[in-house]
Amino acid sequence: MFFGGKIFLISVKHFFHCKFTQHSSWLVVGLIMISEYFEQLFEEAKKVRENAHVPYSQFKVGAAFLTEDKKIVVGCNVENAAYPQSQCAEASAIGNLISQGFNKIMEVVIIGSGNLLSSPCGGCRQRLREFASLGTPIHMCNVDGHLKTSTLAELLPDSFGPENL
Numbered sequence: 512m513f514f515g516g517k518i519f520l521i522s523v524k525h526f527f528h529c530k531f532t533q534h535s536s537w538l539v540v541g542l543i544m545i546s547e548y549f550e551q552l553f554e555e556a557k558k559v560r561e562n563a564h565v566p567y568s569q570f571k572v573g574a575a576f577l578t579e580d581k582k583i584v585v586g587c588n589v590e591n592a593a594y595p596q597s598q599c600a601e602a603s604a605i606g607n608l609i610s611q612g613f614n615k616i617m618e619v620v621i622i623g624s625g626n627l628l629s630s631p632c633g634g635c636r637q638r639l640r641e642f643a644s645l646g647t648p649i650h651m652c653n654v655d656g657h658l659k660t661s662t663l664a665e666l667l668p669d670s671f672g673p674e675n676l
């Protein structure tokens with residue numbers, strides 16, 4: 512299946528119950544874009560989420576990006592006593608991405624807190640727009656597993672990006 516110039520494979524196991532203890536065969540079953548890197552991205556996001564500095568909201572978020580050369584870059588949210596100076600997990604991960612010499616985001620896992628969908632805030636959707644493609648899958652998860660996948664274009668329709676300048 513072609514999407515955004517890349518082939519994404521789907522695991523039925525991930526799709527239905529999101530437990531990743533064993534490897535199963537990869538099947539293409541629809542427009543759900545979960546690659547073979549999902550499990551690693553999920554584990555890294557879950558790990559970095561534990562480092563979140565959240566004394567004010569208690570709401571830990573971890574983000575993991577897959578780079579073009581299949582490296583994983585992570586970030587967590589960092590709050591501040593002057594609340595507006597707080598930083599989202601996605602923003603931290605973007606800082607790390609650039610600091611480590613990468614500049615393309617191929618796939619994203621975000622793990623929030625609780626059971627409701629932790630989708631990226633408006634500001635972070637725009638931040639992702641700078642380094643991801645419109646077809647980049649963004650997997651929204653909680654600590655127990657996958658909840659929903661949307662492309663960046665779905666989260667940020669009619670967006671303004673670098674090519675608009």
Ligand code: THU
Pocket residue numbers: 565568570571572587588589590597598599600601630631632635
């Ligand atoms: N948060 C993120 O890290 N990413 C988002 O996209 C949404 C919100 C953080 C910010 C704050 O530290 C906490 O979640 C509660 O809003």
